[in-house]
Amino acid sequence: MKKVLIIYNPTSGSAAGPELWLGSVVHRLCLDAGTVTVVSTTHGTTPENILPDGISPKNTDLIVAAGGDGTVRMVLHCLASRQLPIPAGIIPLGTGNLLARNLKIYEENLLVDPIEKAIDILLKGSPMAIDLGIMNGQYFAAAAGAGPLSDAIITPDRRDKENWKMLAYAGSMVQTLGKAPVLFRIEADGEVFKISATGIFVTNIADLGVGSLSETASMNDGLLDLCILSPREFSDYLKYGFHFAASASAITAGKAPYYVRKVRDLTISVVKRMRPLSILEAGLNEITNKLMGKGASRTVGQNVTAMIDGDAWGNTPMQIGIAPLAVRVIVPPQALR
Numbered sequence: 001m002k003k004v005l006i007i008y009n010p011t012s013g014s015a016a017g018p019e020l021w022l023g024s025v026v027h028r029l030c031l032d033a034g035t036v037t038v039v040s041t042t043h044g045t046t047p048e049n050i051l052p053d054g055i056s057p058k059n060t061d062l063i064v065a066a067g068g069d070g071t072v073r074m075v076l077h078c079l080a081s082r083q084l085p086i087p088a089g090i091i092p093l094g095t096g097n098l099l100a101r102n103l104k105i106y107e108e109n110l111l112v113d114p115i116e117k118a119i120d121i122l123l124k125g126s127p128m129a130i131d132l133g134i135m136n137g138q139y140f141a142a143a144a145g146a147g148p149l150s151d152a153i154i155t156p157d158r159r160d161k162e163n164w165k166m167l168a169y170a171g172s173m174v175q176t177l178g179k180a181p182v183l184f185r186i187e188a189d190g191e192v193f194k195i196s197a198t199g200i201f202v203t204n205i206a207d208l209g210v211g212s213l214s215e216t217a218s219m220n221d222g223l224l225d226l227c228i229l230s231p232r233e234f235s236d237y238l239k240y241g242f243h244f245a246a247s248a249s250a251i252t253a254g255k256a257p258y259y260v261r262k263v264r265d266l267t268i269s270v271v272k273r274m275r276p277l278s279i280l281e282a283g284l285n286e287i288t289n290k291l292m293g294k295g296a297s298r299t300v301g302q303n304v305t306a307m308i309d310g311d312a313w314g315n316t317p318m319q320i321g322i323a324p325l326a327v328r329v330i331v332p333p334q335a336l337r
Contacts, residue, residue: 002035004034004035004063007051007071008022008071009067012068022038033122041074047078047139060086061087065089065091066090068095073141081139092105096208098142099329101205103329104332105335106118121330129325130325131221132204133224135313141205143204146316147200148198149201150201151304184269184270186266195230202225202263204219216262220325264321265320267318268317270302270316272302306318
């Protein structure tokens with residue numbers, strides 16, 4: 001008989017109204033697995049305290065994260081930081097469900113109940129060891145990022161994500177047209193370079209829900225993928241959009257400013273300088289120059305928000321590394337192939 005601990009977020013996306021689903025989950029797991037303990041997250045929950053004190057392999061056989069990417073990340077952070085060899089399960093209740101999506105636990109299918117599918121995997125699946133990234137001491141499962149395109153991921157509020165799902169990010173992506181690129185200094189595995197970019201992502205997964213940012217990303221190769229997006233014209237945004245919508249290879253073929261490389265350790269910081277104009281500002285500046293002979297002003301670059309697994313988490317500089325095979329997650333058989 002197994003002892004299962006469920007950590008659930010009552011405010012995650014489709015988790016609103018846990019009375020509609022939690023009872024049936026506990027009942028099913030009690031019947032088929034063993035004893036179940038349920039703990040709800042609160043506003044005071046952090047990655048360090050999301051698991052109760054005293055948790056060990058002696059009293060817990062499985063820890064289930066029921067929520068969105070943030071809840072999953074916090075549970076995995078606690079397991080990794082405490083070096084607890086307890087397998088984790090996922091009941092995907094968020095908008096992106098990025099880790100669950102890449103582990104074949106979640107799929108966009110109106111004919112499939114994501115909770116029922118997740119329970120079946122918890123009962124019949126197998127543990128698989130996966131890598132985690134580490135950003136400024138915080139473990140992440142999917143991706144870390146910085147820059148306007150990264151900010152677009154953390155901008156939509158809960159109501160928009162509940163109503164529009166992945167489309168909630170479309171509006172915030174469009175708003176990046178009005179934001180200037182950032183000059184980043186990157187030190188990757190000993191190599192140092194500077195690059196002006198609208199978004200920098202360090203990813204551990206391939207599928208972002210809206211397409212593939214890095215088709216070579218793997219969750220158990222001991223490496224992270226550094227992805228740099230530097231759109232310089234409006235047409236570049238269109239290329240990104242069509243790429244993500246159709247999962248084509250236009251960007252990786254070099255038709256838009258896009259760069260990917262494998263890394264183990266890197267530091268991302270912002271270079272203080274007079275910032276360049278955004279695409280939108282450049283267009284308005286050209287009109288202003290023609291009408292009045294004046295140019296738009298520029299401001300000195302500042303540190304930017306750091307993102308991990310869809311949540312804002314401090315600012316640059318970002319020290320990022322890899323924790324190989326840091327945790328084990330219960331996955332379906334097809335994820336093991």
